Amino acid sequence: MILPVVKIPNKILLQKAKKVVKFDSKFLKLIKNMSDTLIASKNPEGVGLAAPQVGISIRLFVTRPTKRSKVRSYINPIILKVDRIDSSKSEKKGTSTLEGCLSLDRIWSPITRSLKIHLQYQTFDKKMHIEWFEGFKATIMQHEIDHLNGILFTKRAVEQHSLVYEERNGKLEEIRI
Numbered sequence: 001m002i003l004p005v006v007k008i009p010n011k012i013l014l015q016k017a018k019k020v021v022k023f024d025s026k027f028l029k030l031i032k033n034m035s036d037t038l039i040a041s042k043n044p045e046g047v048g049l050a051a052p053q054v055g056i057s058i059r060l061f062v063t064r065p066t067k068r069s070k071v072r073s074y075i076n077p078i079i080l081k082v083d084r085i086d087s088s089k090s091e092k093k094g095t096s097t098l099e100g101c102l103s104l105d106r107i108w109s110p111i112t113r114s115l116k117i118h119l120q121y122q123t124f125d126k127k128m129h130i131e132w133f134e135g136f137k138a139t140i141m142q143h144e145i146d147h148l149n150g151i152l153f154t155k156r157a158v159e160q161h162s163l164v165y166e167e168r169n170g171k172l173e174e175i176r177i
Helices: 025-040 135-148 153-159
Strands: 048-050 060-063 072-083 095-101 104-113 116-122 128-134 164-168 171-175
Touching: 025 048, 025 060, 025 072, 048 135, 060 135, 072 135, 095 135, 095 153, 104 135, 104 153, 116 135, 128 135, 135 153
Parallel strands: none
Antiparallel strands: 048 060, 060 072, 072 116, 095 104, 104 164, 116 128, 164 171
16 A cells, blocks of 8 residues: 655654564554555655654664665664775765655755665564665665654755755756755
């Protein structure tokens, strides 16, 4: 089932989500519905969706970095470590990607994120996993974990003094927030 995506200014998007403690059939159905919703998202195509974005304030998100990727779920995620230096030993401390959000229609901003993160999370079988994510996948994880902490990418844009754009008639026009 496709779930409606909560839009700003809904206050649930600004709240810290609660830890998942109940792994039951209702929760499994939520994961399935969130996966269906992410796959169905168009214009823009979604690559991640956090539970608060469908109106449920729990620490869960799903990702699908590419159209060919299988949807994966991450329960109670915690970033254990960030690696701000890339593998080529350059001085680059992060990567800037133009980010958007399914909860903020047609708004975009280049956000600098860590290049690599070490993430701890659970799966539906309650097993704990620890995994490194790099590049675009690391960006997605950080964006979705921000959602679980009540932080929108526009807050990151303000913190980083990044330009913010609104898509109008197929073009990006700078706006003030």
